[in-house]
Amino acid sequence: MNYLLPAAAALALTATSALAQEVVRMGTEGAYPPYNFINDANEVDGYDIDIGNEVCARAELTCEWVTNDWDSIIPNLVSGNYDTIVAGMSITDERDEVIDFSVPYFPADPSAYASMGEVDVASAVIAAQTGTIQASHVAETGATLVEFATPDEAVAAVRNGEVDAVFADKAFLQPIVDEDADLSFLGEDVVLGDGMGIGMRESDAELKEKIDAALTAMKEDGKMAELLAKWFPEVDPNF
């Protein structure tokens, strides 16, 4: 009798672990419109979220969204607090060493400078978000880099004159520049990274397979182009 009890417990545990695998926790930043943001109803919203939900529907996964600070978004993924990063994260070699990326779900989009007047971007003081490809780019150009924790703060720094220009994804800056008469794009766009992908742990090969399959299917049947057109009227939907 005593032997039966642990066996039953083990059985119950395998049952729950089978269930537990179905839930995929999706990590995002929630501060980078229109990629991902918290809408007024306090729900995550944006292109990343639409893509993630569509992937989950197609791969038949139950998904739960979690927001996490950009600074600690990769450490929390590898430590298993959530299973994916869908946060407009560009695929770069440095990141690829630590985590795995899906096929891109957003093209290698140009990054752009925005400022309130003419400045020389090669020698000016430039704001960028900490830990982004834009921040590494500015550091390489010889301009003075000022880093901010959120992209919104980087833009605010231009408005209040703390820095000369902000350097960020053009698709993020576009609505901001459109709606603010004082801000304008400056100089030439710079194409960085290899597009944006869904980040996963390197040990999660099975999940990567499912997500890649769903993303490829979405790209082929036009769902991805539809979502791109919804959130990014300026970006070529058939990348």
Next chain:
Amino acid sequence: MFEFCSDPSALGDLHWMACYLTTGKHIAFYWSFGTVLLLLAVTAPAALAFGFAGAMASRARIAPVRWIGTAYTSMVRGVPDIIFFLFVPIALDQLFEWLRHKTICPDWDQPVRQGNDFVVCAAAKLPQSSAPQWIHESYGFALAVLAFAIVFGAFAANVLSGAMKAVPRAQMETAEAYGMTHGQAFWRIMVPQMWVYALPGLSNLWQILVKATPLLFLLGVEDIVYWARELGGSKTSTFAYPHPDWRIWYFLALLVFYLLLTSVSERVFARLARRLSHGQATAAGEKLRKAAA
């Protein structure tokens, strides 16, 4: 919230404001004040307990215990908070999951560390992936309390051990002369008298703790500063309620909140100091004695 809020772009200023201030996001902001107060209410006693244990350990008569106490206070105090909060909760979480992994899944044949990844069996995950979001949030909150208690406990340990040393030696000698054991003298004579010496240091720590809650977002707990920054940031027409940079107003609201909290704490600490000075061989105690006489 209100019925007229269905189309924000068509509203007059007053109605727009009423709708804006009652969005789901703002309600979450209002609740986060409760989160912060709850965190303080739980963390302060926990940190005091850590501090007391640390102070006792650092004056223990058994050398290894003393070493642990000294190592705890000097190491934790020397590490910058932000590094501590990036590292310790993740490390603690992994430790708990690893211990569960060892007991629940003894048959697991893959390594726990695979490159950068930390992989335990699904049943050992804390909390379970399938658990509802509020359990994940409570778990994050508990880790935050623990991390805060460890950090602030180290500072409190130093304050308390200073306070223990400040109790006049003559008091302890008298206790020994009455035949009290070491433990009895400690609990009956030193502990009741040390608080008055510890109070100024502890009240400093409390004020620092009150302002340290923005570190919580590193752990995914959304506190008032996170929300003020998030809500105040300029919003384009992607949002239902677009507005320019309003952070100054949100931060002004936080300023008022923090000043109120400070002023209430000051009053509480003043009363405590008065109570604890009763019958003490200190200037404040002497003053109370004269006033009564």
